[in-house]
Amino acid sequence: MDSLFTLTPPAAWGAPLLVTALMLPVAALMLAFVLGGRHAERVVLATLPIGLGVAVAIAAAVLHQGATLHYDLGGWAPPLGVSLHADGLSATLLLTTAVVLCAVGLYARADFRVPSGAREARAPLAFWTLLLAVWAGLNAVFLGQDLFNLYVALELLTFAAVPLVCLRGSPQTIAAALRYLLFALLGSVLYLLGGALFYGAYGTLDIALLSARLASGDPIAPAALAAAALMTAGLLAKTALFPLHLWLPPAHAGAPAAGSAVLSALVVKASFFLILRLWFDVMPDPLTHLAAQVLATLGAAAILFGGILALRQARLKMLIAYSTLAQIGYLFLVFPLVASPAAAPALDLVQAPGAWTGGVLQLVSHAFAKAAMFMAAGLIAGALGHDQVRGLGGLGRVLPMTVFAFALAGLSLMGLPPSGGFAAKWLLLSAAIETGQWWWTLVMLAGGLLTGGYLFRVLAPALSTRGPPLTLVKPVERSRELVVLGLALCSVVLGLVPLSSFGLVQIGRLGATGIGLP
Amino acid sequence: MSLALAADAGLALLILGLAVWTTIARTAFGAVIGFMAYGFLVALVWVRLAAVDVALTEAALGSGLTGVLLLGAAARLPRDAAAARPGWGLRLAAGVVSAAVAAGLAAVVLLLPVPGPTLAPVATATLPTLGLGNPVTGVLIAYRAIDTLLESVVLVLALIGLWSLARDEDWGGRPDALRAANPGAALVLLAQVLPPLGLLVGVHLFWTGAIAPGGAFQGGTVLAAMWVLTLVAGLTRPPRVGGRGVRLLLVAGPALFLAIGVAGFWLGGAFLAYPAADAKPLILAIEAALTLSIAVALGLLLAGPPGARE
Numbered sequence: 001m002d003s004l005f006t007l008t009p010p011a012a013w014g015a016p017l018l019v020t021a022l023m024l025p026v027a028a029l030m031l032a033f034v035l036g037g038r039h040a041e042r043v044v045l046a047t048l049p050i051g052l053g054v055a056v057a058i059a060a061a062v063l064h065q066g067a068t069l070h071y072d073l074g075g076w077a078p079p080l081g082v083s084l085h086a087d088g089l090s091a092t093l094l095l096t097t098a099v100v101l102c103a104v105g106l107y108a109r110a111d112f113r114v115p116s117g118a119r120e121a122r123a124p125l126a127f128w129t130l131l132l133a134v135w136a137g138l139n140a141v142f143l144g145q146d147l148f149n150l151y152v153a154l155e156l157l158t159f160a161a162v163p164l165v166c167l168r169g170s171p172q173t174i175a176a177a178l179r180y181l182l183f184a185l186l187g188s189v190l191y192l193l194g195g196a197l198f199y200g201a202y203g204t205l206d207i208a209l210l211s212a213r214l215a216s217g218d219p220i221a222p223a224a225l226a227a228a229a230l231m232t233a234g235l236l237a238k239t240a241l242f243p244l245h246l247w248l249p250p251a252h253a254g255a256p257a258a259g260s261a262v263l264s265a266l267v268v269k270a271s272f273f274l275i276l277r278l279w280f281d282v283m284p285d286p287l288t289h290l291a292a293q294v295l296a297t298l299g300a301a302a303i304l305f306g307g308i309l310a311l312r313q314a315r316l317k318m319l320i321a322y323s324t325l326a327q328i329g330y331l332f333l334v335f336p337l338v339a340s341p342a343a344a345p346a347l348d349l350v351q352a353p354g355a356w357t358g359g360v361l362q363l364v365s366h367a368f369a370k371a372a373m374f375m376a377a378g379l380i381a382g383a384l385g386h387d388q389v390r391g392l393g394g395l396g397r398v399l400p401m402t403v404f405a406f407a408l409a410g411l412s413l414m415g416l417p418p419s420g421g422f423a424a425k426w427l428l429l430s431a432a433i434e435t436g437q438w439w440w441t442l443v444m445l446a447g448g449l450l451t452g453g454y455l456f457r458v459l460a461p462a463l464s465t466r467g468p469p470l471t472l473v474k475p476v477e478r479s480r481e482l483v484v485l486g487l488a489l490c491s492v493v494l495g496l497v498p499l500s501s502f503g504l505v506q507i508g509r510l511g512a513t514g515i516g517l518p
Numbered sequence: 519m520s521l522a523l524a525a526d527a528g529l530a531l532l533i534l535g536l537a538v539w540t541t542i543a544r545t546a547f548g549a550v551i552g553f554m555a556y557g558f559l560v561a562l563v564w565v566r567l568a569a570v571d572v573a574l575t576e577a578a579l580g581s582g583l584t585g586v587l588l589l590g591a592a593a594r595l596p597r598d599a600a601a602a603r604p605g606w607g608l609r610l611a612a613g614v615v616s617a618a619v620a621a622g623l624a625a626v627v628l629l630l631p632v633p634g635p636t637l638a639p640v641a642t643a644t645l646p647t648l649g650l651g652n653p654v655t656g657v658l659i660a661y662r663a664i665d666t667l668l669e670s671v672v673l674v675l676a677l678i679g680l681w682s683l684a685r686d687e688d689w690g691g692r693p694d695a696l697r698a699a700n701p702g703a704a705l706v707l708l709a710q711v712l713p714p715l716g717l718l719v720g721v722h723l724f725w726t727g728a729i730a731p732g733g734a735f736q737g738g739t740v741l742a743a744m745w746v747l748t749l750v751a752g753l754t755r756p757p758r759v760g761g762r763g764v765r766l767l768l769v770a771g772p773a774l775f776l777a778i779g780v781a782g783f784w785l786g787g788a789f790l791a792y793p794a795a796d797a798k799p800l801i802l803a804i805e806a807a808l809t810l811s812i813a814v815a816l817g818l819l820l821a822g823p824p825g826a827r828e
Contacts, residue, residue, distance in 0.1 A: 019789040026671055027776060030769040033674065034762060073664050075788035080640050080661050120760055122689040126682035133675050140668065152668045159672055163679035174683070197626060203635025226626045 014061025015071045018084040018143050021054050021094060025136035033129050037120040040128040041109065048102045051135065055098040059091040059504060068508035070145075078146065078206035085145035085207075087508025089360060093142045093273065096364045099490065100265050100371045101135055107375050107483045108258035123167050127259070133160035134262055141270040147195040147205040150274060154191065154238070158184045161267045164259035165251045176250035183237050183247040187271070190234030197227035211282050220284065228283055232291070235278070238271035241295075241332060242302035245325050249309075252324060253317040257378020260317065264324045265371035269363055272331055279335065292335035299332025300443040307450025311457065316377045316387040319454055320370070326447060327366045327413060330428070333440050334359030337431040353506055354434075358427025360505040361494065365420025368491035369409040375484045376406040385473035395462040398470050401481040403462050408488040410455040412495070415448050420494025427499075526566060533559045546592040550585060557581025570731035571654040574723075578739035586746075586820060590695070649798030651729030658733065659801050663790045667779065670772040670808055673815045677768065681759055681823050688825025690760035695822030696749045709751035716744035724809040728798065734771070734805045738812030745817045756817075759824045764814065771811030775804050 024047060032043040062069060068087040077083070086094070108131070112124040137157030144150040162184065166177035199205055201223035202213045214224060240248035252264050275295070279288045306326030313319040337355035379402050380395065381387040396403040412421035425444060432440040533556060540552035557580045564573035603609075641653045641661065650656050658666045684691075698705065720740035727733030748754045757764040778800050782791040792800055 016783070016789070023776060023780075023789075026668070026772075029671065030674070030773050030776075033678065034765045034769055036760065036762065036765065072788065074660060074782065074790035074792075075786065076661050080637055080644070082662055082664050120690065122682060122684055122686050126678055129678050130675075130682075133671075133678075136668075136671070148662070149665055149668075152665045152672070155672050156668055156675065159675045159679055163682045167682060169683070169685070193623070197630075200627070200630045200634055203637060221631075222629050223626050226622065 012061070012065055012067060012069055014058060014065075015069045017054055017058050017061065018069060018071045018086055019073075021051070021058060021139050022084065022136070022143055024051055024054060025132045025139065029129055029132040029136060032132060033125075036125060038114050040125050041112065041114075044105055044128045044131060045109075047132065048098075048105045052098040052102055055091075055094040058086055059095050062086060062088055062091040062507055063504050066507055079204035079209055082146045082149045083206065084143045086143055088504045088506055089273075089276075089509070090142045091507075092360060092364065092505050093269070094139060096367050097135065097138050097142070097266055100367055100487070101131065101262070103371065103483050103487045104258050104261050104375070105131065107261075107378075107480055108256075110477060110480060111256060111258060111378075126163060126167060127256075130160045130164050131262070134164070134267065136160075138266055138270055141273060145207050147198060147207065147210070149205075151188070151192055151195060154188060154271070154274075157267060157270055158188065158238075161263055164263060165255045167256055167259060168254070170254075172250070173254035176247070176254040180247045180251040183240075183244065187234035187237035190230045190237070194227035194229075194231030194234070197223045197230070201227070207277065207281050211284075214282065215284055220287070224283075225287075228278060228287070228291070231278055232275060232295075235271040235275045236298070239268050239275065239328060240325065241298050241328060242305050242325065243298075245302065245306075248325060249318055249321040252321040252374075253315065257317075257375050257381070260321075260374040260378075261371040264321065264374055265367040268324070268328060269331075269367065272328070272363070276334075280338070285339070288335075288339045292339045295332045296336045296440065299329040299335075300440070302326060302329030302332070303443055303447035304329075304450070307447055307454065310454040311450065313454075314389060316380065316389055316392070316458065317374070319389060319458065320373050320377055323373075323413060323451065323454065324370060326451065327362075327370070330362050330366075330425070330444070330447065331359060333428055333432075333444070334362075336437060336440065337428060337435060354427045355431035356509065357499065357502050357505055358424050358431060361420055361427065361502065362424035365412050365424055365491045365494050368487050368494070369412040369421065372405055372409040372484050372487035372491065373413075375480075375487070376402050376409070379476050379480060379484065380406075383472045383474055383476045384470065389457060390461075392458060393461040393464060393467045394470050397465065398472055399476060399481075401478075401485055402476065403459070405481070405485040405488040406462075407455075407459055408485075408492050410451075410459065412488075412491040414451045414455060415444075418495045419492045421491065423495045423499065529559060529562060529566070533563070546595055547589075550588040550592050553588065554581050554585035557585065571652075571733065571736075574731060574736040575739075578736055578743075582743065583739065583816060583820070590820075590822075647794060647797070648792065648801065649728075650801065652727060652731065652733075654731070655727050655733055655801075655805075659804060660792065660797075663775075663779065666808075667772060667775045667790075670775065670811065673812065674768055674772065677815055677818055680819060684759075684823035684825055688823070690758060691824040692758050693756050693818065693821035693824050696746060696756070696820060697752050698750050701751045706751045706753065709747045709753050713744040713748060716740055716747075720744065720809070720813070724805055725802075727805060728802065734808035734812055738809045739816060741809065741813035742816035742820075745813065746820050749817070749821060756821045764818075767814045768811055768818075771804070771808035774807040778804060 028043050028047040032040040035043065058069070068085060071084040072078070073082050073084065075081070108127065112127045114121045114124050133156060137153055137160055140153030140156060141150060144153050158181075162177050162181045165180055166173040195205060198210060201221040202210055204210050204213065214220060237244040248268075252260050255263060279291055279295075283291070303326050306322050306324070306329060310319050310322035310326065313322060334355060338359070377387060380392070380399065383399060384391065384395075408419075412419035415421045415425035425448065429441050429444055432438065432444070536552055536556040536559065540549050540556055543549040543552055558577055561573045561577035561581065564570070564576055638653065641656055644661075645651065645653060645656050648656060648660050650660075720737045722737075723732040723740060724734055724737030725732075727737070745754070749756060779790040782789055785791070785793040785796075
């Protein structure tokens with residue numbers, strides 16, 4: 001049963017880096033907490049570039065070797081022990097996380113400064129330690145290869161993300177955080193229940209061993225079906241896919257801008273990533289084909305529902321939060337496009353590389369664009385003293401760089417060229433046509449129109465030159481505008497890179513997913 | 519045999535009855551009492567299933583600590599909170615869905631293979647190389663050490679989350695939610711007599727965890743309970759949340775765990791590996807630090823955010 005592991009060359013360089021990526025934020029979290037005060041911010045700002053370097057090194061190691069990295073923790077091989085694992089997708093997401101968090105860290109300095117005269121203040125200490133904890137949780141999710149270890153990672157992420165929502169301390173944000181907590185805990189319980197059932201039926205929690213045992217033993221145990229269903233339901237609640245989205249808009253809109261950026265760009269992607277792994281790396285193909293249709297139908301509903309509600313929001317941050325609902329929907333279209341019986345009977349990525357790359361590109365470009373958008377909204381709200389969509393007339397004349405960054409990020413969300421969002425949606429559209437699933441193209445096009453509509457509501461008045469000039473309550477720091485612009489540019493530049501250079505996201509998946517092998 | 523069976527059936531019926539009672543209880547206070555009793559009975563079930571470690575944890579954390587938290591919450595809720603109850607239709611729907619899920623799960627569990635696949639023999643066979651006798655400790659500190667390490671960080675994080683709910687002007691103060699307004703003489707006497715005994719029990723639970731049921735979480739919980747008792751009686755005061763000492767105590771466990779894990783790169787050939795010769799002393803050192811950190815974290819979680827009293 002251990003033969004699966006001897007397949008991977010043991011001499012792969014860079015495997016200990018996985019431990020570094022996981023433990024660096026944990027160590028920094030403890031240090032920042034003990035030192036406290038102004039040191040917390042310094043620890044975070046010193047750790048972020050190191051973490052970025054580690055993520056680059058992992059991506060380089062995966063790309064250079066063209067293979068998945070493995071690390072058996074404590075030297076104990078699964079199933080007794082727990083291992084870490086980084087394929088191309090994991091490496092891409094580690095890198096995306098590090099880039100977004102670096103930007104968030106620089107942006108948040110102005111909002112979470114300890115006031116002069118005080119040794120330490122509540123919100124800054126909480127924010128900087130929670131930021132490190134979110135990072136640890138995300139890295140643990142992207143590196144996990146064991147279903148229970150991934151549960152712990154999700155817990156870490158939940159307990160870091162929920163307090164970010166109510167850092168402001170107002171009753172509304174505390175109510176939003178509580179609602180988020182209830183959804184997230186329900187999700188955790190369902191996930192844990194699924195893990196227990198998998199162990200009870202197959203005696204292992206390791207993803208590779210579990211998938212091999214599921215593939216070899218037919219018929220599939222009813223417990224495995226129940227486990228996959230429970231885990232998917234739990235993870236959907238954490239991802240806020242329609243109709244389990246109720247918690248997301250107030251939570252993401254209520255958090256401080258830097259927190260909203262982290263929650264919307266990264267945290268919801270972690271549970272999506274686990275749904276992806278569950279259905280592509282654990283469950284056998286025929287079931288994935290079935291589940292794919294259900295997941296994509298919910299995704300399509302989310303695209304339309306989120307888009308329509310975003311059109312009706314009065315507040316800018318609420319509009320962006322509803323936009324996240326819709327953009328999450330696109331991610332779920334990946335399932336039927338990759339797992340289409342017409343295109344790839346054996347669920348082989350050789351035949352559906354476009355849809356896979358498109359899905360990953362959507363995930364990454366949305367992360368950059370949405371983080372930029374929330375942070376731009378934060379600058380706008382700070383400068384105007386409000387974030388009513390109605391009161392944005394003439395904003396482009398007073399905050400040109402912020403509005404430009406917002407528009408660039410919007411370009412990517414709408415899927416207009418040249419942007420990462422365009423490349424992503426183009427790949428998904430072509431995959432839908434190639435596999436004869438034309439109905440998904442209708443949803444994507446309608447979603448694009450809706451996105452255009454709600455962004456037009458913001459950009460048209462902001463860019464108009466009529467009306468009296470706006471007066472700013474507070475000036476906006478140029479350095480923060482530059483950070484936001486940088487992230488927005490990242491989401492655009494992704495679309496200018498030739499598609500062939502996205503080979504990284506395919507590594508560890510090209511025809512060797514470990515599933516559907518006869 | 520049949521006597522044991524009858525006892526188990528009685529236990530199961532009692533648990534079902536308590537579950538129903540907790541659900542339909544009219545007052546929040548009644549529901550919490552029902553929940554605590556329910557937790558203790560579930561702990562008995564774990565004992566019957568020969569999972570003493572789980573039983574200890576369920577009794578200490580699932581029932582005891584959670585119960586105290588819920589009692590505090592129930593005491594603060596307004597009397598007429600029942601007015602906000604959902605209507606009968608919604609409650610009926612929730613009940614039907616819950617029953618359906620429970621029935622489905624029961625069916626799936628009954629269909630699991632017997633005897634189930636298990637890692638227990640491998641886990642037990644490898645124990646001597648670690649100098650341990652309790653397989654649960656082996657799983658928590660060696661085979662799946664990463665999970666325990668991350669969970670101990672989650673505990674610190676939970677406390678940061680709780681503290682973040684304080685008012686800005688209270689930051690740096692003491693969490694004073696626990697102190698009774700007027701501790702009676704009996705309570706003070708109890709808080710003077712019980713802690714020395716509890717201290718012994720807590721340390722024993724930690725120490726014995728290497729070879730028998732027990733360990734850092736159970737020992738830490740008992741120590742936390744003793745500390746909380748003295749807090750309630752007003753014999754001790756909780757530390758200020760800004761203090762560096764209390765924060766060092768809170769991270770001592772996970773930090774030592776992480777440090778020994780990193781040393782494992784050189785000593786044992788991998789992160790979180792133990793050198794064959796010195797595994798047991800290192801494991802005991804980690805467990806000792808974890809016990810301390812867990813006790814402080816649990817006590818402070820009960821004590822609430824700083825300035826909660828005013």
